[in-house]
Amino acid sequence: MTPSMKSSATKIVALIALIGLALVPVIGSRAMVQDLFMVLTMLVLALNWNMLAGFAGLVSVGQQAFVGIGAYGMFAAVILWGLDPLIGIVVGGIVAMALSIPVAFFAFRLNGAYFAIGTWVASETVRLLVAQWKALGGGTGTSLPKGTTKDMFGVDVIKDLIDGSSSAAADALTYWLALALAAATLLAGYMFLRSRMGLGLQAIRDNAEAAKSVGVDPTRLKALVFVLCAFGTGICGALLFIQITRVTPDAAFSVVDWTAFVIFITVIGGIGTLPGPIVGVIVFYALQRTLADYGTVYLIVLGLIGISVMLFARKGLWGMFSARTGIDLLSLRHPAPRRP
């Protein structure tokens, strides 16, 4: 296959997958819609974390700060300002982006493991502050007012479309938003990495000193990625908690749910590769389905698999597959122009 055939084949497969997923609320069960909603939102978080850790070398374990503040931003928009939750999603993204600036200011002074710890400390600080926010329930949290999600913009139309209840329609709406967000995040990530900034980022990843010596400013590029990923993560947090409808500081700023699982997904799928998080989230979901009844054993198995992949297949399942077969989907390479 020529590269252009391969790329059209990729596009066709992606389009079929997208259409298939888009049809789920129409033809699938509600449980399936809810399950896949979680899968898609985890994918969004993983794509963002992969961009940070896999491409910008920013190993953050504080991304729950942006999930949490995104969720609280959305709740504030709905409860305090009476806005539609869908507008609340945008508010959540913007608030997360605003928060990322002081976090970056603090954490970017630190390197490696200290950066990771610094982001976690920042997140804990924000969690403690939010727990003081009485208007949104303080430490015990709060719920969206009854009927909020059923009154969301678009639910009526969807209700007729899928011929179901208002809550099923609300689920379908959040599901489609998650699908759109996942697709947009993947596309934006791909386009960013293919751009000159993405090339600069890959140069920094290979050799930071040499990158500076050809004019790349590592701090500036990394800060840009950090802020953009906070925006994506915040939007995802807001969307997640529209579906969950109830928020507490502990749930919204959970390091296990929004960062540990996300790291697992990215690492087993293939950190620093674009298809990695997609593979990872599929494996994660399959494991969750098969092991969910075993309680803590489930977490132990996840941990063991994560460690084995880190030890024996450092580029993850996708990296291993790609190295064996030579298949490079969503390639970031810039081929040299052919000249006579």
Added chain:
Amino acid sequence: MSLLKLDNVSKSFGMLKVTDSVSFEVAKGEALGIIGPNGAGKSTLFNLITGNIAPDEGAVYLDGVDMTRKPAMSRVQAGVGRSFQIPQPFTHLSVFENLLVAANFGGGHHGHAADDFCMDILDQTGLAGVADATSGSLSLLQRKRLELARAMATSPKVILLDEIAGGLTEGECVSLIQTIKSIHASGTSIIWIEHVLHALTSVVERLMVLNFGKMLMIGDPAEVMDSPQVKEIYLGIEV
């Protein structure tokens, strides 16, 4: 006004004074050679000019602008391009992409113009055949050529070349000299650290000798090479 000026630049690593009150100027379009024994502080001098290392004392000017506190990336954008003595390619990027980064960020070239600009340099440096190869897979000689090519891609006003001729065959050396002469002919200033003296002296207009971090001498290459001091220190010949 000179293009590049160093004013009493000093640098120590611990107790070791590696650069000792060095002052010199390079005019626009001039080619300066630097020689000196291993460990004399030649590469460190480059790092001080490019901003990879900060000096303890003294100042570095480009086009009359004080660059001493500017980070490496601003100096590249202002026109200081460099090669590393030990090649530092972006190993996961292709040869072409290595140049593309430099052209985009250092040289201010964008889009198709950047592509063409990089391909011209690859042609000129004999790397066009491996343009799509991962730079991590190159031989040492090819990596050295890539160092030169990548420095050229930053569109420098002054290009700093650190021992790029070592280990070349006679034929390769001739083509390298040709490439450097054509850089020179295009009006770019050159500072070239080199042990391969015949290559160096066939290009440069002035020669500097560095020993124990001190600038011993600077001037006409033939006169410098003839001086008893240089023969003794640099070539280890008792006079």
